[in-house]
Amino acid sequence: MEDGVLKEGFLVKRGHIVHNWKARWFILRQNTLLYYKLEGGRRVTPPKGRILLDGCTITCPCLEYENRPLLIKLKTRTSTEYFLEACSREERDAWAFEITGAIHAGQPGKVQQLHILKNSFKLPPNISLHRIVDKMHDSSSGIRPCPNMEQGSTYKKTFLGSSLVDWLISSSFAASRLEAVTLASVLMEENFLRPVGVRSMGAIRSGDLAEQFLDDSTALYTFGHKRKNWKVRRFVLRKDPAFLHYYDPSKEENRPVGGFSLRGSLVSALEDNGVPTGVKGNVQGNLFKVITKDDTHYYIQASSKSERAEWIEAIKKLT
Structure with a gap:
């Protein structure tokens, strides 16, 4: 990798004027994110565009496009919005992590906090997300969706955030409420869970990494389903x-x-x-x-x- 390059690789970018999606080669440096056209597998210089990271805010996961669960949204200081799609969850999270680090480069405390957050959560080796989801759907020991009210509206087949946290702990998938919330956030990013209603959707839009899923008796969720998404290959x-x-x-x-x-x-x-x-x-x-x-x-x-x-x-x- 060239000097001063923090990360580089493919992302699919939404066009600015015409909202079409195109694969571009991105290069992240300390204060800018550059993107290039590719022709015949080589990047075309000069760059097609650059995003200045100073004063940027990042939202990840960004759920504004229902059919694109692997998006990152960057909003610049001048309120220009960029939507970038990665080819896997790991890749999306790695980009979000590095970009957040570059945005907060002048604030080492924030970067350190991110490192702790990223490295502290690991699924136990004998447990897969699919196993947890199968157990959640189990008619005898799983979590039972039922109608729930929120602000005068009834949402069918939903469950409370706090009930899911209780269930993850009682089923021994998580040792603490914090661990259960983190695990529920991962299930949500993978579309096994979907937020329903004002409270839970609001938590996602706030975009705080640690607050995606609410351990709360007023936040509603339902089962999601795996989506087919497009990948650059x-x-x-x-x-x-x-x-x-x-x-x-x-x-x-x-x-x-x-x-x-x-x-x-x-x-x-x-x-x-x-x-x-x-x-x-x-x-x-x-x-x-x-x-x-x-x-x-x-x-x-x-x-x-x-x-x-x-x-x-x-x-x-x-x-």
């Missing part, structure tokens, strides 16, 4: 056996994060308005779809029409 097509692997461009190591066999699969272009139901996100054209032999559907966006045609052609030869 580098694809490699292999011939023997026919396989399409994909890599996370923000990670150094050269191991694919996933892939699938192309034997017996179908590939087709999608019309520019043909974003399928259940697939969320404001996606700008050049989509194609691969249906594998076991009927898994993959949606991939190329950077141009001609590139999409090349990919489809190359995959068809191998199916």
Whole structure:
């Protein structure tokens, strides 16, 4: 990494004038966040833009776009808003952490507090979020949603923040209320929980890392569901056996994060308005779809029409 660079990598940025989303290469320095266009895998200089961090406020997680749970929002001193999307929760949190550090660079106490917050919470090794969620849904020992009132409105199938904290402790998933609140915040970031009503939504908008989830008998929550979101990936097509692997461009190591066999699969272009139901996100054209032999559907966006045609052609030869 170059001198003075705190972090660099891909983020998907919302356009300023036209609200479309484009992958850009970001470089974080002590007082600015620079972003560059990429062409052919190389960054185009000079930078396309810069965000001055002095006086900036950061909101993470930012839930203003329901279909983009991995957003960070930066608001500059002059009230310009930037929305940046990461490709995973770890990556989003790492960016938010470094940017917050850069914003508060002149206040070492605040930075130290962030380090403690980030490093103190670890899920016990034998417990996965999925296990907790399965247990929450269990009809005999889980948490039972029921109608709850808030400010004169009734919300069906909800539970209180404080009841969830009680349940996490009594089920031995957390040792203290603070730990339970942190765990509930993680479940919320992963969309297993959703805030409902004025109190809990307000806590999220305030954007304080430690206060996302309220241990409170007036804050309401409900079960969420995992969302499908778009990620920037580098694809490699292999011939023997026919396989399409994909890599996370923000990670150094050269191991694919996933892939699938192309034997017996179908590939087709999608019309520019043909974003399928259940697939969320404001996606700008050049989509194609691969249906594998076991009927898994993959949606991939190329950077141009001609590139999409090349990919489809190359995959068809191998199916």
